[in-house]
Amino acid sequence: MSFYISLSGLKGAQADLTTISNNVANVGSTAFKKSTAEFGDIFVGQSDGQGQGVRTLGSQQQFTQGTLETTDKTLDLAITGDGFFTVRTAAGDVAYTRNGSFGMDQNRNVVDSTGANVQVLPTPPNGDGTPTGTSAADLKNLTVPTLKMDHTVSPEVPVSPQVELSSISVNTKGVVAATYADGTTENLGVVAMATFPNQEGLRQLGDAHWTPSGKSGQATYGAGDQGQFGQVRSGMLERSNVDITEELVALIAAQRNFQANAKAIDAANQLTTTITNLRN
Known part of the structure; x- marks a missing residue:
């Protein structure tokens, strides 16, 4: 029986080594969140x-906070808090990420590193940036225009004479504002932040993306700088929360655990061999 007990310990140590190795391998991955292996004893009474x-x-x-790294790129966004950015994949599915390395595609849609569209909540173009809706149905793609639009006619018709875009900015609430050549500023939307009842229950998709599960509960949407949503920091990216020193210490402990269980299996094997020889 001791052979099988030690074998289970060997498998457990291997699972621990695998988890730690994955953490170490992703120490440079933007917004990566480390994991720890969890174990339970087997008792059959x-x-x-x-x-x-x-x-x-x-x-x-x-999901501890990773350190923030300055990039000075406006569309590079980081979160200080528990919130997640909301994105929509090419398949139409909604996912959540802490990786705010955003840019524009050929259609001037703001996308993340996987090509998923960044989602924003609606807000009046000349208001204070408060979202007019915070439900899943209110989510829309963030698109950066090249010209100022005449909202009295249509959000797709440029003003006359045409006024070109000068720059964009994102404040701590996640309000994306466009500044035009005539000096006027208009809101394009509010970056849709999401929180969950149990974020540890989110299902990993890879590339620092997650999707809800039965354990996490459903997303609640809102603007940044409010409660658990956290603040949005433009011109910054969140680094991995892996502490390489801590992981290397854990790696040594897991390796010792693996060696100890292997030694126990060897001892059990020698004992069985000795007993077999005595019987013969």
């Missing part, structure tokens, strides 16, 4: 009260 080994319960994501 035998009369001698002895346990039957260990089992892997899964891995727990750690």
